[in-house]
Amino acid sequence: MEKTAIRFESELKAEIQNMMGEANATSMADFVRQATEFYIAYLRQKKSIDFLAPLLAQTIKNEVESV
Numbered sequence: 001m002e003k004t005a006i007r008f009e010s011e012l013k014a015e016i017q018n019m020m021g022e023a024n025a026t027s028m029a030d031f032v033r034q035a036t037e038f039y040i041a042y043l044r045q046k047k048s049i050d051f052l053a054p055l056l057a058q059t060i061k062n063e064v065e066s067v
Contacts, residue, residue, distance in 0.1 A: 006032065 008016070016031055025031035 013028075016028055020028070020031050023031050023034055025034060
């Protein structure tokens with residue numbers, strides 16, 4: 001692991017501290033790591049959906065037209 005410094009506005013830092021229990025985070029660093037992993041997964045999923053949506057639409061269209 002590498003150590004990284006991050007600056008937060010005081011309101012965001014307070015919100016993170018308030019939500020650490022909800023996230024089962026043991027520290028702010030753990031919370032930020034979990035949040036980052038979640039956001040990366042979200043972005044990957046969005047990219048997959050953006051790619052798959054046109055393919056699914058075309059497949060459905062082809063099936064409907066073949067009936």
